[in-house]
Amino acid sequence: MKRVLIIGGGFGGLAAATRLRERLPEGYEVLLVDRQPRFMAGLRKSWALVGAAEFGPGERRLASMEGRGIRFVQGEIDSIDPQGRSAVVGGQRVEGDALEGDTRRRGRGV
Numbered sequence: 001m002k003r004v005l006i007i008g009g010g011f012g013g014l015a016a017a018t019r020l021r022e023r024l025p026e027g028y029e030v031l032l033v034d035r036q037p038r039f040m041a042g043l044r045k046s047w048a049l050v051g052a053a054e055f056g057p058g059e060r061r062l063a064s065m066e067g068r069g070i071r072f073v074q075g076e077i078d079s080i081d082p083q084g085r086s087a088v089v090g091g092q093r094v095e096g097d098a099l100e101g102d103t104r105r106r107g108r109g110v
Contacts, residue, residue, distance in 0.1 A: 001027055001028070001029050002027060002028045002029070002097040002098075003028070003029040003030075003031055003095070003096040003097055003098075004020055004024070004028065004029070004030050004031065004096055004097065004098045004099075004100065005031050005033065005085065005086070005087065005094060005095070005096030005098070005099050005100070006020075006030065006031065006032045006033065006100045006101070007033050007034075007077060007080060007087055007099070007100070007101040008033075008034060008101055009032055009033075009034030009036065009039055009062045009072075010034075010039070013032060013034070013100075013101075014032075014039065014065075016100050017030050017032045017065065017070045018065075018068065018070070021068055021069050021070050029071060030069065030070045030071065031070075031071045031072075031073060031094070031096065032062065032065060032070055032071070032072050032073070033072075033073045033074075033075065033077065033087065033089050033094065034062055034072075034074065035074065035075060035076045035077065036062070036074070037061060037062060037063070037074050038059045038060060038061055038062060039059070039060050039062055040059045040060075062074070073089060073094065075089040075090030075092075076089070076090055077089055078090070078091065080099075080101065082099060085097065085098060085099040086099070087099070
């Protein structure tokens with residue numbers, strides 16, 4: 001089985017994982033890695049900070065992506081090896097046949 005390893009469960013990572021799962025044939029695993037167990041829409045955060053809404057309704061468990069055929073692994077990303085198409089997540093090496101990363105989220109994910 002071939003594996004696409006996506007690092008970062010933000011907007012970019014979720015969009016990439018969803019599109020790839022839709023377009024790749026059987027025999028490909030799409031693996032999404034993030035240190036947070038949940039995703040929260042950006043505007044919801046701003047609304048909560050000003051008291052216009054609560055955080056809860058804007059949160060989604062990243063593990064729910066498994067219902068779409070996307071495997072989720074939660075863990076701190078210790079290192080990334082682009083040439084080796086791998087990352088060390090929570091002390092364990094995770095490899096892929098392709099590696100994608102949402103590097104814009106350095107404060108929360110990667």
